[in-house]
Amino acid sequence: MIASSVTAFSRETIKKVITFLESKQCNIIYGDTDSVFFTIPETHFSEIDSLYSHDKQLHYSESIKKSIEFTKQITPVVNSFMEQETRFPFMKMAYEKVLHPSLFLYKKQY
Numbered sequence: 001m002i003a004s005s006v007t008a009f010s011r012e013t014i015k016k017v018i019t020f021l022e023s024k025q026c027n028i029i030y031g032d033t034d035s036v037f038f039t040i041p042e043t044h045f046s047e048i049d050s051l052y053s054h055d056k057q058l059h060y061s062e063s064i065k066k067s068i069e070f071t072k073q074i075t076p077v078v079n080s081f082m083e084q085e086t087r088f089p090f091m092k093m094a095y096e097k098v099l100h101p102s103l104f105l106y107k108k109q110y
Contacts, residue, residue, distance in 0.1 A: 013086060025042075037104070045063060064100050078093050
């Protein structure tokens with residue numbers, strides 16, 4: 001019973017985080033009880049698109065850098081939101097990785 005309560009609480013918290021990220025114009029790719037994969041707002045790529053349209057490799061490289069930068073900036077904002085919603089300061093989301101390119105076929109297989 002305790003395990004299912006923890007899982008249910010985590011699932012509800014992730015749903016709130018997903019809604020929060022969507023309010024920041026992020027596109028949610030995948031969410032689970034303990035993780036969220038998303039793309040950053042397209043507007044962050046406008047300058048990269050115009051500067052590096054001639055060089056695909058450089059475009060990818062700069063896009064990844066921009067994604068990492070955005071994610072590192074939004075992580076403490078998400079954590080503050082989570083603390084406000086749950087009143088648990090020990091629950092934190094952590095930046096782990098940028099996947100580019102990536103393919104999601106099934107749950108938990110990325």
